[in-house]
Amino acid sequence: MKYSIVITTFDKRFESDLIPLVNSIKALRPKIEVIMMVNGPGRANFDQEYRSKLLSFLAGHHDVYPTIFPTFQSLAKLWNRGILTSSNERVLILNDDLKIHLEDGKSFFDKFEFAFMSAPETFTINGSFSHFVVSKKEVMEVGFFDERLLGLGEEDGDFFWRYHEKFNREISNLEIGLIDNIHSDVTDDGYVKGIRTASKFNREFIKKQKYKDILFGGYKGMFDKRVKKILPDETQYPYEKFYLENKDRL
Template sequence: MTVNGPCRSHFDQVYRSNLMKFLSKWDEVYPTLFPEFQSLAKMWNRGVLTASHERVLILNDDLKIPVNSEMSFFEHFERTLEVAPETFIINGSFSHFVVSKKELMEVGFFDERLLGLGEEDGDFYWRYHEKYNREIPEIAIELIENIHSDVTDGGYTKGIRTASQFNRDFMKMTKYKDMLFGGYRGMFDKRVKKLLVDEIQYPYEDFYRKNKERL
């Protein structure tokens, strides 16, 4: 579990205290709290890195999960996971998706140069296709819904809805270039070509995974 800090204001200590008290009631919940605002890309990366399984279910905070059904979303999910590919999107949205640690490292972590919110999913989708020459599979699972909330931190400059203008500009003006012919569209508005070389993030994670049993 990752909890973001506010942009251009102090972390509410009452909220922090109440959150920790609430989480202490449950086993195997390990929160990471950022005292200052961090990118969604970093939150996703840190969540995957600290997860105890090889495939990680990522749920954003703008979701509706009914709890009064005879069969819960998580029961549907467990059945799906038995036959699903390593990485897949749930119901066509990156508000709920599964990522394989192995594939995340092969494709490259979510780009933390995207300092705000937005575009990290489209960038990963594009690079996934570049790496494997296939698109990320989509699987429908019942009893979960992205409610597209507009509730967000007020401290950063918005672009489209809650997304950061900084992230949009970085994608459109620095990392990618629109193409009339060739290129690949993926989740972007147009076909694009990648201009900027991706930095290696968490370079020693592969070493850790290969050698941790030798401790």
């Protein structure tokens, strides 16, 4: 059973969230590949003390591979680059504000891996994109997460909508215990907020440029209303398929 873990994070959640999460993962699955996508600040210089502490901490764990962005990037880009960097076809993507628990000698990973054996290629966990699984194959078929969403928010709903458009089915959901979503409100202060931690820019791009509300037909998905897509998607990472098909010929 092979899968990689992708974690997205940033400086303000290092001590409180990232350290205990990575320690939990590596205590339970020491050999699992963890791809760490570290976001930069929106309107400040990257904290060099944080960079030093982060790299020192990660160096104490095997098979953790960080990518550090000096300036703020979209969550869509972090997810995409994490998926691309992973060496396995299937990827478990995690927010950094998650807590993993043990109960009667079992952990989230025991329950997850049991479900994973017969699960669809792509699925959410406990109804949330704070923890979800994708396959590179399906991401390329649907199209990567839309990097025109320059901040945080709506990238999950957009992908959910396009997944349904591509396969005529919704993304499956599996209920898996022993993991808590904290829903942290700690965010970077360098972008304009809309709803909670989500970007105002992302919300307006989705509602005013990419989709249009309609009364009949269309599809609702995770959005507030039924919509149709009015802005075409650009092809992102067009050569990834070529790489995957030919890398063994090197």
